[in-house]
Amino acid sequence: xxxxxxxxxxxxxxxxxxxxxxxxxxxxxxxxxxxxxxxxxxxxxxxxxxxxxxxxxxxxxxxxxxxxxxxxxxxxxxxxxxxxxxxxxxxxxxxxxxxxxxxxxxxxxxxxxxxxxxxxxxxxxxxxxxxxxxxxxxxxxxxxxxxxxxxxxxxxxxxxxxxxxxxxxxxxxxxxxxxxxxxxxxxxxxxxxxxxxxxxxxxxxxxxxxxxxxxxxxxxxxxxxxxxxxxxxxxxxxxxxxxxxxxxxxxxxxxxxxxxxxxxxxxxxxxxxxxxxxxxxxxxxxxxxxxxxxxxxxxxxxxxxxxxxxxxxxxxxxxxxxxxxxxxxxxxxxxxxxxxxxxxxxxxxxxxxxxxxxxxxxxxxxxxxxxxxxxxxxxxxxxxxxxxxxxxxxxxxxxxxxxxxxxxxxxxxxxxxxxxxxxxxxxxxxxxxxxxxxxxxxxxxxxxxxxxxxxxxxxxxxxxxxxxxxxxxxxxxxxxxxxxxxx
Numbered sequence: 001x002x003x004x005x006x007x008x009x010x011x012x013x014x015x016x017x018x019x020x021x022x023x024x025x026x027x028x029x030x031x032x033x034x035x036x037x038x039x040x041x042x043x044x045x046x047x048x049x050x051x052x053x054x055x056x057x058x059x060x061x062x063x064x065x066x067x068x069x070x071x072x073x074x075x076x077x078x079x080x081x082x083x084x085x086x087x088x089x090x091x092x093x094x095x096x097x098x099x100x101x102x103x104x105x106x107x108x109x110x111x112x113x114x115x116x117x118x119x120x121x122x123x124x125x126x127x128x129x130x131x132x133x134x135x136x137x138x139x140x141x142x143x144x145x146x147x148x149x150x151x152x153x154x155x156x157x158x159x160x161x162x163x164x165x166x167x168x169x170x171x172x173x174x175x176x177x178x179x180x181x182x183x184x185x186x187x188x189x190x191x192x193x194x195x196x197x198x199x200x201x202x203x204x205x206x207x208x209x210x211x212x213x214x215x216x217x218x219x220x221x222x223x224x225x226x227x228x229x230x231x232x233x234x235x236x237x238x239x240x241x242x243x244x245x246x247x248x249x250x251x252x253x254x255x256x257x258x259x260x261x262x263x264x265x266x267x268x269x270x271x272x273x274x275x276x277x278x279x280x281x282x283x284x285x286x287x288x289x290x291x292x293x294x295x296x297x298x299x300x301x302x303x304x305x306x307x308x309x310x311x312x313x314x315x316x317x318x319x320x321x322x323x324x325x326x327x328x329x330x331x332x333x334x335x336x337x338x339x340x341x342x343x344x345x346x347x348x349x350x351x352x353x354x355x356x357x358x359x360x361x362x363x364x365x366x367x368x369x370x371x372x373x374x375x376x377x378x379x380x381x382x383x384x385x386x387x388x389x390x391x392x393x394x395x396x397x398x399x400x401x402x403x404x405x406x407x408x409x410x411x412x413x414x415x416x417x418x419x420x421x422x423x424x425x426x427x428x429x430x431x432x433x434x435x436x437x438x439x440x441x442x443x444x445x446x447x448x449x450x451x452x453x454x455x456x457x458x459x460x461x462x463x464x465x466x467x468x469x470x471x472x473x474x475x476x477x478x479x480x481x482x483x484x485x486x487x
Contacts, residue, residue, distance in 0.1 A: 004066050007099040008033045011061040014095045030060055031144045031191060034261045035239075036067035039189050042217055042241045043140055045072055051080045055138040055181060057117040057145065057174055059085035061092055062099040064142045065110075069103060083110040084138070086117040118173055119155050123180055124162040138181055141188040145174035163205045172196050172205045179212050182244040188213075194220070194236045194441045197282035200448045206280050214248050215276060217241040220284055222258035236441035238284070248272050256286045274298070279452050283438050293434045296486060300454035304412070307458040309423065311412045311447040313377065314405030316358065316365060324365060326357040333357035334366060335397060338406045339376040342390030345428065345473030347374055349397075358404045366402040368413075369394045373423045375410040375450070379443050386436050387427045387445065391420050391473070410447050419458070422465030426455060429478045431486070460485050 001009075011030055031039075045052070052072065056065040065083055072081060087096055093114065100110045113120075122135070150157055152167045160168075163176045171192050178188050196202040219239040251269040258264055270285045274294050277283060285291050304310055316336060318325065326333050336358040341349045350356045358365060372392040379386055392411075397403070405411055414420045426432050432453070440449055455461065464481050471477055 002070070003099070003103045004033065004036075004063075004070050006102050007061065007063055007066045010095050010099055011063055014061060014092060031063050032260055033063070033067075035191060036063045037071075038219070038262055039064060039142060039191060039239055040068040040071040042189050042219075042239070043068070043071070043142075043187055045075060045077055045140070047075065047077045047079075049077075049079055049139070051082065052077070052140060053138045053183075054081060054083045055085075055141045055143075055178070056083065057086045057141070057143050057178060059087045059096055059112075060089075060144065061095045064144060066099055066103060068140065068142050069105070069108060073105070078107075080107045080109075081105070083108070084136075085110065085112045086115070087112060088114050088116055090114070116156070118170075118177055119159050121177070121181075123160050123177060136181060137183040137186070139183055139186050141178045141182055141186070142190075143174065143178065143188075144191045145171040147171050147193060163208050165201055165204055169193075169195075172202060176205055176208055179209060179242070179244065182213070184244050186244050187216075187241060188244075189239065189241045191237065191239045194238045194284065197284060197441075198439050198449050199446055203280060206282070209242065210276065210280070212244060213242040214245050214272075215240065215252055215282070216243050216249055218252060218254045218275075218284065220254065220256040220286060221260070222256060248276075252276075254285055281439060281449070281452070284441070285438060290434065290438050293431055294438065296431065297435055297454045300456055300486070302455050302457055303453060304451045304455055307455060307461070309412055309414070309419065309458065309461075311375070311410050311450045313447050314407040314409040314411065315367065316404050316406045318355070318406065321358075321365065324358050324360040324362075325355040326359050327354045329357050330359065333359045334400055334402050334404060336404045336406060337374065337392070337409060339374075339378070339388075339409050342374055342376060342388060345389065345391060345424065347390040347392040347396075366404055369397060369400045369403045371414040371417060371420045373412045373414060373420050373427070374405070375412070375427060375445055377408045377410050377445050379445070381443055385433050385475075386440075386443070387433045389424050389427045391424055393417060393420065410445060410450070416462065417469065418462040418465035420465065421468045422461035422463070424473065425464040425468050425478045425481050426461065428473070428475055429482045430475060431479070431482065456485055 015030060059065060065085060069081060087093060096112060148170045149167055150170055156173055157164050157168050160173050160176060175190055182188055196205060221237050249272055252272055252275045253269055255265055255267045268287060270291055274291055275283050283294055335349055336356055337349060340353060341347050341351060371394055374390040374392050376388040379388060412423055464485060467481050
């Protein structure tokens with residue numbers, strides 16, 4: 001039996017003897033054999049080098065390390081290989097040691113470190129306290145870092161505050177530290193969630209990563225339940241390869257599959273600037289159609305923020321404000337709008353659900369009764385559209401000075417009917433829904449991401465809105481109007 005097969009066998013035995021709850025404490029999700037082999041194949045290995053230093057941080061049972069060593073030898077590399085593994089789960093250390101010991105290779109050495117990968121070395125400002133300890137660097141870094149959210153004051157978060165915003169997730173701290181440990185010209189391949197590609201939460205990390213590395217390869221899994229066999233993983237997952245280099249490649253190779261055995265592998269080479277946008281987001285393009293969507297909208301010079309049309313999130317959190325919620329109207333109540341009030345492109349209220357009214361004079365719970373475009377914050381994975389909008393006109397509810405919105409609803413305040421209808425043309429169109437799906441793989445509509453999408457000028461938005469007024473609010477009509485201004 002090959003060392004890789006032995007490793008898989010021992011790992012399976014370990015998983016079956018330890019509960020998911022126990023492994024969740026460490027954020028452990030073990031890599032399958034096919035994914036480990038695929039990740040190892042992504043490295044470009046210089047066979048002329050006399051020695052290679054390899055890092056596997058959060059090594060688990062060593063599947064990735066063994067798969068990479070197997071690839072290194074199979075392509076004819078004859079130099080020495082030094083492997084360093086970090087793993088602080090005592091339960092899996094025995095399995096890891098057995099798996100690495102089973103590799104019979106006279107020019108292979110390994111070291112297992114049971115210390116905390118993040119806090120045991122310097123990073124950014126914290127480097128001052130590690131002056132006597134030289135920064136270790138590696139030619140190749142492979143990993144399936146722990147997926148676990150930690151408090152903003154956790155030791156790992158405060159140690160790497162330069163890349164943190166709020167309560168971070170361990171996976172991108174491992175990635176940032178990996179970049180810190182990478183030699184110039186070295187390569188890193190990680191399997192990770194795709195949540196880092198957009199939004200303010202990962203902004204500092206993206207800036208750090210892109211200022212030190214270039215992205216060369218990305219693999220996208222079409223189905224989140226095919227990546228970690230037998231596990232419940234709610235995040236969309238991807239594999240990314242970066243190189244520590246300042247010279248951008250002209251294109252990034254993006255592959256995709258709906259299976260974890262890669263039997264349906266699809267491949268496309270996309271312009272680097274299309275994937276790595278000027279706004280700092282990473283766009284995961286899987287076909288020519290998606291590349292054209294990004295190219296078309298990328299030419300637009302404005303954003304909602306620059307047009308002074310900022311999307312915000314609804315202000316009422318039900319369980320925190322129960323004392324002001326009402327199911328029946330009175331002289332002191334105002335309308336409270338939910339995502340369920342969006343029907344056929346318009347806002348229909350009331351609809352007979354509970355808590356459609358709010359009874360308060362607290363201004364933090366109220367907003368002006370003016371014109372808005374409401375957008376659902378959450379949609380189901382299987383729904384055809386991610387962006388679902390409803391036009392709200394204050395003239396439809398003239399008796400109220402104020403209204404309120406529940407926080408599962410996003411809204412954009414508008415100065416005129418034309419603005420509301422024009423924004424509806426944009427966000428109800430096919431191309432903007434496609435654009436947002438490329439940008440964000442989750443079912444949540446993030447206001448920060450919407451605010452940074454490229455849009456026409458406010459003047460053009462109003463002209464489109466004027467054309468939509470009095471007509472059908474269908475997606476087809478919105479597409480027809482939009483094509484006159486964007487092509």
